[in-house]
Amino acid sequence: MARPATAAVRLLTGEREPVRLATTANISLSGLQTIDGVLTEAGDRVLVKNQTNATQNGIYTASEGQWFRAADARTSRTMQKGTTVHTQAGSTNAAKVFSFQTDEPVIGIDAIALGFYLSDNALGDAQVAATAAAGSASAAAGSATAASTSATNAATSATNAGNSATAASGSASAAATSATNAGNAATAAAGSASSAATSATNAGNSATAAAGSASVAAASAATITYASQAEAEAGAISNKIMSPLQTKQAIQNGAFFNRGVTGSLDVKMFDILKERIRVTDFSVDPGNTAANNRLGIQRAISGVSANGGLVMLPAKGDLPVDGTTINMAAGAMLEGQGDGSRLIVNNATSNIIDVAAAWSTIRDVYFGSSVTRSGNSYAVRYLPGGGRAQLEGFHVEGFINGIYVGNTVSVRIRHGRMLNFLANTGVGIRFDAGLDMMIEDIMMDASAQIFAGIYITNVGDLRVVDCQMIHAGQGIYCEVGAGQEVDSLWVQNSLFDNCGRGAYLHANGGKIQRSRFTDCWFSSAITEGFRAETAASGTIDGLQIDSPHALLSAAHGIYIMDSGVTNWRITNPEVGQNGGAGVKVGANVTTFSIEGGKIGKTGGFASGNTGYGIDLSAGGQDFYQILGVDLRTNTAGAITGHSPGVNKKLKLNLPSSANDNGQDVGTATNDNAIVGNIGEYVESIVTSGSAVALTTAAGKTITSLTLQPGDWDVDGTVAIFPANTTNVTQLAGSISGSTNNVDVTAGRYVEPPFPSGGFVYNGAKAVHLPVPTQRISINAATTYYLVALATFTVAGASAFGTIRARRVR
Template identity: 50%
Template sequence: MARPATAAVRLLTGEREPVRLATTINITLSGLQTIDGVLTEVGDRVLVKNQTNATQNGIYTASTGAWFRAADARTSRTMQKGTTVHTQAGSTNAAKVFSFQTDEPVIGTDNITLSLYLSDNALGDAQAAATAAAGSASAAAGSATAASTSATNAATSATNAGNSATAASGSASAAATSATNAGNAVTAAAGSASSAATSATNAGNSATAAAGSASAAAASAAAINLPAPVANTFLKRNAGNTAYVPIAAIDGADVSYTQGGAGSLARAMQDRARERISVLDFTGVDPTGVSDSRAGIVAADAAAAALGKALYFPKGNYLVSAAITPSSFACWLGESKAKVTLTTTSATADLLTVSNGSFTLDRISFGTNITRTAGSYFNISANVVSITNFNMTGAFQGIFLSAAVSTIFVANGNISTASASSIGIRLHGGVAVEIANMIVVWNGAAHPFACLYIDNGGDYSFTNCQFLAGTNGAQIAPAAGQSVAYCRFTNCWFDTSLGAGLSITPTGTGTITGCDFVQCWFSTSGTHGVQMAPGASASVTNVNFANCFMLNNASSGVTLTGAVIADCNFVNNTINGPGTAAGFSLNFGVVRARLQGNRLGGLLYGIFSDGTPTDAMIYDNSFVSCTNKIAGAWLGSTRIERNAGYNPVGAAGITPGASPYTYTAGASPETVYTSATTSITAATQGGVSILPAALGANVPLCIQLEPNEAVAITYTGTLTARKMVH
C-alpha cells in the first residue's frame, strides 16, 4: 500500500520521515560505515533496530563523528508503539516498513523494539505464498505416485513368490526346505506390500492437505483483490468492503486521528488538520522569499476569516509587494518571530493597513529588501489591535496610529529604523494604548528623527521600553489644535540621543498635561536628559518625574524654558555630572515648579535660575560636589528650604532704610537680629504687632521670618541689623 506523501499526513498517522537504510546487525553509532550492503553518507537517516543494547534502537542521522537521534524521533511520543518508518535502500531491507513495538518508551532507559510491518509489494508476497503452497502440493502428489509404484512392485514380488511355491510342491522331498523358505518369502513380501500401501495412503493425505493449502492461499490472494500498481496513487477499500480501488489523494475524512491518553477520542484527520489554516494551503504563497506572496496571503486571510479560524504562517520569508488589509477579527500567528518574516519590496507602501477592528498578530517579524523612504510596517486606524512578539528592521515608520483609535496593545518587540527621517513608533491619536517591553533603536548608520513621537491623543501607557540613539529618544510635540494628556512611562530608558533623551516641545496652541515618568532613565544625551520647551502659545502642565535618573547629559539633566510650564514636579530623582552641566535649569515661563528630595552631584550648577521662575518650591534636595548648589534669583513666593549642603545659607548683613523700615526675607527662612541706638517703638509682621512695648537703646530684637515674609520696624536713632539664612 502506498505511504502518505506529506509531513502533515506522516505526523497525524504516526509515520516518520523515510530512512535510507535499516541495520541488520549491532553497529557502532559513529562514523560512516556499510549498512545492509550500502555505504552511508553524511546526513543519511538510518533505522537502528538490532542493537545489543536495545535502548539504543531508533532513527539516527549518519555523520563522520557521533550519530545523533533524528529530530523527528527523539521523544517517547515520536517512537510510540505503532509508529512506522519506510526503508528506501539496502540489499535486505529495501522497500520494507518497520513498526515500533514499545509502548510509551522512556528514551535512553527502555528497550525499543521494532518488527517488520509490511513490504511495498503486498500482492506479490501473497502470490509468492500461493505459488510455494502449490509447489508443496505438487511435491506431495509426486511422493504419493512413487509410493503407489512401490506397492505395485511389492504385489508383483508376492505373485512370483507364490508361483515358485507351487512349482516346488511337485518335488516335496527335494523342495520342502525351499517351500518353507518360499513361504517365508511370501510372508515377508506381503508385509512389504502392506507397508507400501500405508505409505501410499499417507502420501495421499499429504497431497490432499497440500492441495488444500494451495487452495486457501489462492483464495487469500483473490480476497485481497489488489489492482495492478498505478504510479502516484493510493489504495482504498470500496464502499462494499470487497476490493481495493486506486485513488489520487487521501480524503482526510477517511483517516482517523487519536491524540492518546485518557479520555481521547478518534476524530477525522481532516477536522484535526482544519483547526488552523496555513498560508501554505493557498496558491501563490512562497516561503522561500523568491516570489511575491501578497495575493496568496490575502486569499488565505479571507478564508480564515470566513471560517473564524486563525491564520498560521510556517517558517519562511514571505515577500509582499503592496499593502495588505487584514480582515476583521483576523488572527495571524507565526511559527516564531525568528523564523517568519513578511518582507516588503516597496520603498513607500505600508506593509499592513489595519483598518478593520479586532486584529491580532503574534510571532511574525517584518523587514525590507529595499531602503524605505515612506510608509509604515503597521498603519493602524481601527480599534482593538494586539501586536506581540515581533522584530522590525529597516523601518521608515514601524508602528503608526494614524487615527483616534482605542484599545491598542503592542508588546515584546524590537524596531530598528531606516534613516535620519525615521520614527520607530508614532502616535497620532487614540486612547487606552498600552506599549510594553519594546526596544526602538537606530540601525547603526543613521540616528532616527525620534524613536517615539507623540503628537496627539492620551491615556498612553509605556512599561519597560527602551528608546535608544535617536536624534531625540522620545518627542512629545502636539501642534495647533492637538493635545497629549495622561501618559505614563514606567521603568523606561531614553539613552544616548544626539539631542535630548526626552523632548517635550508643543507648538502653536498645542498642550501637554498630566504626564508621569516613574523610575525612568535619561542618560548620555548630546544636550539634555529632559527638555521642556513649549512654543509661544503652547503650554506644558502637570508633568511629573519621580525616582528617575538623569546621568551624564552634556548640557543639563532637566531644562525648562518656554511660554508656560506650570505645576511640574520633580521628586526623588538622581542627577549627576558632567561638571560643566546643570542639574536643573529653570528659566522663562516656569511657574510653581516643585523640586523635592532630589540628589544632585558632580555638576557646575545643582539648581540654576535665570531670575524669572515664579513660586518655585525647592525642598529637601542634597548637593554633592556641585560647584554652585543653588544659583540665580527667584520671583514670587519661591521657597528654598532644608536643602542639604545649601541650607543653612549662613549669616549676612542688612542695610536698613529710613524708619519705618520694611524688610522682606528671601526664598529661605531667616532669623533677623536688629537694634536701634535710641529705641524701637514698633514692629509689625503680617500686619500684626510683635512688640508689646518699646525697646530702649541698643536692646536687641529677634524676628523669625518664613520665606518671602516681611517685617516693618519703626525706630529712632540708627538701626543696625543682621540675618541668618536657614
C-alpha cells in the first residue's frame, strides 16, 4: 500500500507518523527492550497494542527511563476510530498497518483497541487468494477426468471378457468330451461381459454429469448475481484484477482478504475495496447526462464503508450534474484533480453538495454552473450533523453564493479560490451558527462587487487566516441580530481591498464580543476601511485591532461609530491618506485606547489623512488614553475634540500639541488615591490629649507608620510640651527606622538652639518642631517611627505629633 509522503497528507487521511515496531504481547512501559525480535533504541516510535490494561495502548516514544505517549498521539482526536499507523520493522509486524478501533477514547480511562488493517502487498495478497480459488476449480476438473478414466477402464474390462469367451468356444470343438463344460464356461463369460458393459455405461453417465457441472460453473462465471449493492460495488472493482467467478466465490466464502481485528469485528473484502472508489466505475463521464453523473457520484459516495473511504473524481474536465443535491456520507472523502475535475450544475437554484454527516472531506474540486444562478443557493452547505469536516483546495466560480455553514461544529475551509459571484447579492462564505470554525488561505474576487466576502450572522468562534477579499460590498461582515451572538472572532494577516467597507461589525440587537483583527489591510474602500456600529441595544464588547493598515479609503480609515462599542483598543496602526479622519470616534464612546504607530503620512504616500488624525469632535467620550502616536502631517490637524479630564489621557504623542501639555490631570474631588497607586497617602496622629511622657535626655517614640514596598516622601511634626517651671536645655525630633532612637542623620533630625544655661518654660504652650521631608525607598514592608527628645530639670515634659507619607512611585 502506497504511503502518504508528507505530514499534511497523513493528517488529512487520519494516519499517524509510522512507528518502527509494534508489540506482540504485554510490555513494561519503561527502559530499552526487545520487541518483535528487535532491540529498541532511544527515540524509537513503538505501537503498544497488546497491554493487559488496554487503557495503556497507543503510540509511545522509547527511552531508557519511563516511556511517554508520542506527541502526535496523546489526545482522543489523534487516536480516533479509523486512525491508522504503519509499522516499519519486526519479525512479525513489519510492513503491516494497524488501525485504532475505539470511538473517541478518553485517554487513561477508556480501553484502546487496535487491530490489523492491511499489509503493504495488498495486490499480492489478492493474487494469492485468486490462485487458491483457481486451484479449487482445477481440482474439480481433475475429478471429472478421473471419472472419465474409470469409464474407459471398465470398457476395456468388457472387451477382455469377450475375448475370453471366444477362446472358450474354440476349445469346445477340439475336445468333444469337454463340450458341456466349455459351453457352461462360455455362458458365464458372456454374463461377465454384460455386467462389464453395464459398468461402462454408468461410468460414461458419470463423466457426462461431471462435464455438465463444469459447464454450469462456467455459465455462472459469466452471469453473477450479487446478494447486495455493496457486494456488487466491491465486485466491480475486484473484477479488474481477477475473474468474476473468483471474485464472487471470494466474497461469498469470506475467504478473500478476510482480516480479523481486536474484538468481534470481521472486515470483509468489499469493506477494503470500498475504501477507494472511482466514480468512473459508476458511469460518471463528461459525455453522460447530468442526471446520470449526479446519480453515479451519489452511489459512489453512498458505497463507502462505515469506516469511511475515498471517492475519486477523474481529471476529465466538465462533469455536468443536475439539480438534485449530492449528499456526503459519514467519513467519505470526495477528491478531485483540481480544475481538471469540474462539477458543473445545470440548475439555477439548487445546491450541489450537502454535508449533514460527520468527518467528511471534499478537496481539489471545482464547482461551476452552466446557467445563470439565482435564489439562495450554494455550492456546498454544511448542515447540522455535518461537523468535523474539511473543504480544501477547491474552486467556486459563477455562483450566487459559495459556502454555507449552519449549526454544526469544527468545519475547516482552506486553500480555496472563489470568483465572480452574483453582483450586489452574492456571498462567498456564510456562517449562520456553529462552533470551532476556521477559514484559511481563501482568495475571493469578482468583476463587480458582491454583497459580502465572509458574512457572519451567528457563530461561537471563528478564526480567519491569510485571506484576500477583493471587490465585496463588505470584505468581512458581522451582522448580528437580536438573540444572536458572535462570541469569538479572530482575523489574522488578511487583505480587504476595493470593498464597500473592508470590515463591518454591526451588532443590530445582538452581541459581538472578543473580536480581534491582527495584521490586516483595509484599503481603497468606497466608505470606511473598518467600521464598528451598534443598533437596537446591540453591543460590541472587547474589540482589539492590532497593527492595522487602513489606507486610501474614501471616508475614514477606522470608524468606531457609537457608545454601544466599548472596551476597544487600537495598537501600532498605520493609517494614512484616507478621505476623512484617520480614526473617527463617535459620540459618548467610552473605555478605549489608541497606542503607538502612525496616523498620518505613512510610507510611500505624499500626505496623511484629509481630516484629523484622530477625530473626537462628536463629544462625550470618556475613560480613554491616546499614547505614543505619531499624528503629524494630517491635513486638518493631529487631534480634535479632546478636553483634559481625570479619565482622559494624551501622552507621548507627536506633535507636542497632541498631549495634555505634559501634565497629568489631577482629581476633581476629595477622594484618595488607590492603595498602591502614585499619590497614595498615609499618616498617623497623636493629639495633645494623648501625649506621651518624656524622660530627660532619652528618645521616646510618639507614633509610627508601616510603609509598603515603593518610593515614599515622609515627613512629620514633633510637639514637645514642658511642664510649668521646667528648665529645658535641649529639644529635638526625628523620623527613625528604630523605636525610641533619635536618628541624627542630616535631613532626618531637627534641633533648635538654646541659650547657655537653658530656658525655663511657664507651661503655657508646646514647642512644634517640623521634621524635614525625606525619601524612603523600600522593597519590603517597613515601620518608621516619630521620635521626640528633651533634656530638662525641675519638672517634666510630654510629646505628641504627626508622621505622614505619600507614595511617589
